[in-house]
Amino acid sequence: MAFDYDLFVIGGGSGGVRAARVASSEYGAKVAIAEEYRMGGTCVIRGCVPKKLMVFASSFAGQMEDARAYGWDVSNGGFDWPSFRAKLDAELDRLEAVYRRGLVNAGVTIHDDRAVLEDAHTVRLAGGARFTAKHILIATGGFPAVPxxxxxxxxxxxxxxxxxxxxxxxxxxxxxxxxxxxxxxxxxxxxxxxxxxxxxxxxxxxxxxxxxxxxxxxxxxxxxxxxxxxxxxxxxxxxxxxxxxxxxxxxxxxxxxxxxxGRGPSTAGLGLAEAGVKLGRRGEVVVDAWSQTSVPSIYAVGDVTDRVNLTPVAIREGHAFADTVFGAKPTKPDHELVASAVFTQPEFGTVGLTEEEARDNGPIEVYATSFRAMQTAFAGRADRVMMKLIVCADTRRVLGCHIVAPVAGEMIQLAAVAIKMGATKEDFDRTVAVHPVMAEELVTLRKPVRTA
Missing domain, CATH: 3.50.50.60 (FAD/NAD(P)-binding domain)
Structure with a gap:
């Protein structure tokens, strides 16, 4: 059977876009992608990126207070939301254009329309057009669930x-x-x-x-x-x-x-069950380790599968799918020891097991400290940093790292490399501290605060 496309991707978020670009530009597949809202998905348009810019904007009030404590003559005239939002909208427009340009340059055909499945190899657009594809990738992400x-x-x-x-x-x-x-x-x-x-x-x-x-x-x-x-x-x-x-x-x-x-997988009305695709209890697309569904020609990546719901994971899953199906390089996405950051103020960076999870798996040692950071302590703030390592008492491997501090997201990325490589507590101890920085506490924690 001759197909219109080698791959048709439903959903223009990070995972779907990565899969489409790699399949087309690196492996020569004929690829189309359909997105009903804006290219870039939740992360770029209504999630990670605009949220992080809002985090930056919201932090300046505290920074101005700190600046006065450090001797600067500054005043806070109040936050101008309309001005900020205009710049935010412009930045999101720019990023969406980057995503579109990347797809076009990779040779991917873009359909700005909602797409649903008709069968294992057929996609129908809301405008009425139908296309066949040898492979179909579901990458529709998630949505805010409201009672x-x-x-x-x-x-x-x-x-x-x-x-x-x-x-x-x-x-x-x-x-x-x-x-x-x-x-x-x-x-x-x-x-x-x-x-x-x-x-x-x-x-x-x-x-x-x-x-x-x-x-x-x-x-x-x-x-x-x-x-x-x-x-x-x-x-x-x-x-x-x-x-x-x-x-x-x-x-x-x-x-x-x-x-x-909470958020739920965006699978309603896509025709998945009718096409034979198995869905889970929450409506998620059930996939195997290769991101393949119960229908061999249909795959799924990202939040719609409800595995590890993070943008970088969706990107890895999309790339692994393209490598496997079009690159003859079978690749399973790695969901172990994925670091993440919560952009509260201060931030929370975490990788690996929590103390509660680790102690259920065997004997552990917990190394932890809480202190006032130099910069904010000088300014008279009462906030406190927290750093914590969870260590296996038998193998000495660091099982988890948890940091609550300004720029914890930056710190946890580097700690995650060491922990992913299997670093032991003694590896941390052998590392000479950088002084004076908050992160030096990670390599100067000598005695456990408790064992379990």
């Missing part, structure tokens, strides 16, 4: 924050994951009165327990009105915003309400 009562009340999601015409005076953020915590810190730094509800006992579920508690305390000290063990039980529109009643009996009107209670 129906909240959706009916017109709450915001993380997608909507970047489109605000002005910043609200007050906001309630519901959720305790990294997206909720990041936006709580961002908006707090921009001068918004922030309240955060999380129904669990502590924010950032799944991360190291000690680090979670440390971050929660610092968020409260910075002005975030954080309530754990608390959820919304009633909500309705009010002339001044949204009236909310919580499980602890509080009642209040917030100008805006943002729900960040």
């Amino acid at each position: 129906e009562p909240a959706r009916a009340a017109g709450v915001m999601t993380s997608n909507d924050v970047f489109k605000l015409d002005r910043l609200p005076k007050s906001i309630l953020i519901v959720g305790g994951g990294f997206i909720a915590c990041e936006f709580a810190c961002i908006l707090n730094g921009m001068g918004v009165e922030v309240t955060q509800f999380y129904r669990g006992e502590q924010i950032l579920r799944g991360f190291d327990g000690e680090a979670r508690g440390h971050i929660a305390e610092l968020m409260r000290e910075s002005g975030v009105n954080l309530h754990v063990g608390t959820d919304v039980i009633e909500m309705r529109n009010d002339p001044d915003g949204t009236w909310v009643k919580s499980t602890d009996g509080r009642e209040r009107v917030f100008e805006k309400v943002l729900y960040a209670t």
Whole structure:
């Protein structure tokens, strides 16, 4: 059978774009890609990139306070959201253009339209066109999951924050994951009165327990009105915003309400089940180690598979798919020891096992410290850095590293290289410290604070 394309990619995010470019430019495949919204996906358009720029913007208020403590004559005239948003929109336009140019230069055909499956080798666009392909890649990512009562009340999601015409005076953020915590810190730094509800006992579920508690305390000290063990039980529109009643009996009107209670795989209405593709309990596309679905001609990468939902992982999965299917280089994406960063203020960088996970696997030693960093201590800030290593007592390998500090994301990237290579605690100890920097504490932790 002659196909229109060797590969048709549904979804123009980081994973799909990488797969399309590699398959076309490196392996000579005839490739098309369909994206119904904007090229670049969640990360570039409504996630990592704009969020990180907002993190930068929100940090300057504290930096100006520090500057005064260091002798600089500076004043804070207030944050100009419209000016920032105009520059943010322009930057996202530029990045989308870069993604498009990269695809065109690689020889990929772009369809700015929604695509769905008709069968194992056929894709139908919303505009009516049909195309056949030898291989189809699903890379549609995820979406913010909002309970129906909240959706009916017109709450915001993380997608909507970047489109605000002005910043609200007050906001309630519901959720305790990294997206909720990041936006709580961002908006707090921009001068918004922030309240955060999380129904669990502590924010950032799944991360190291000690680090979670440390971050929660610092968020409260910075002005975030954080309530754990608390959820919304009633909500309705009010002339001044949204009236909310919580499980602890509080009642209040917030100008805006943002729900960040998790994300789900974007598989609804794609025709996957009808084409024979197996879906998981949450609607995720079930794949094997090669990213192949239950239908041999159909593959999936990125958040739609609900494996490790991080942009760099989606990129690795997309590249591995192209190497395997078109490059005759069978490659499995590596999901072990993937580092990540939570851009709270201060940041949280983590790689490997948490203390809770590690102690269930065998005897461990925990090395940890908390201290006031030189730069902020001089300025009179009360914030504290936390650094922690989890070590296997038998093999001496460092199983996990957790850092709460300014630029922790930068530090954890380098620590991840050593841990991925199998570094032992003694390897860390043999490394001479760089002084005076925060990260020197990682190589000067001599005695464990506890064992398990």
